[in-house]
Amino acid sequence: MENNQPNLKQAGIVDVVFGEKVTVVQPVNLYGCGIGSNSFIGPFVEIQKNVTIGSFCKVQSHSFICELVTIGDHCFIGHGVMFINDLFSTGGPAGGDSSQWKATEIGNHVSIGSNATILPVRICDDVVIGAGAVVTKDITEPGIYIGNPARKKRSL
Numbered sequence: 290m291e292n293n294q295p296n297l298k299q300a301g302i303v304d305v306v307f308g309e310k311v312t313v314v315q316p317v318n319l320y321g322c323g324i325g326s327n328s329f330i331g332p333f334v335e336i337q338k339n340v341t342i343g344s345f346c347k348v349q350s351h352s353f354i355c356e357l358v359t360i361g362d363h364c365f366i367g368h369g370v371m372f373i374n375d376l377f378s379t380g381g382p383a384g385g386d387s388s389q390w391k392a393t394e395i396g397n398h399v400s401i402g403s404n405a406t407i408l409p410v411r412i413c414d415d416v417v418i419g420a421g422a423v424v425t426k427d428i429t430e431p432g433i434y435i436g437n438p439a440r441k442k443r444s445l
Contacts, residue, residue: 306322306324308324309327312328312329316333320337328347331352331368340360346364347364349370355372358393359394359395361396361398362398367401367404370405370406370407371407373407374393376389376408392409393409393410394410396411398414398416400418412428413428417445419433421437422435423437
């Protein structure tokens with residue numbers, strides 16, 4: 290067996306615009322993004338470029354926030370939440386063709402439960418997404434949404 294050396298790349302925290310009083314628990318990969326004042330980013334989180342996170346937000350450990358996601362103020366992102374920006378519209382991953390990627394917009398006062406998956410959608414203000422839910426369509430009414438695909442269970 291040949292002893293090849295891997296091509297190592299390290300992101301860490303690069304080109305991030307932080308508001309005041311932001312807490313980040315390392316290790317994380319944060320690059321080319323903006324994080325609003327008084328927000329918290331837990332360990333093992335990746336936030337990619339062209340992401341904006343509002344003020345007074347909390348992103349729990351092991352969450353992945355891909356490019357083109359905007360999160361409003363006073364939001365909670367639970368453990369292991371995955372945001373998706375590639376819908377595999379050609380039958381496979383878009384790869385480096387970012388023209389096929391889609392944006393996601395999360396309103397204010399939105400809580401997303403652990404292990405939820407958020408496809409490219411718009412979610413209005415005052416929404417709770419249950420743990421493990423898969424959001425496949427825009428959410429335009431405040432309320433609690435659960436399941437796969439996520440459906441409104443009740444109003445808040």
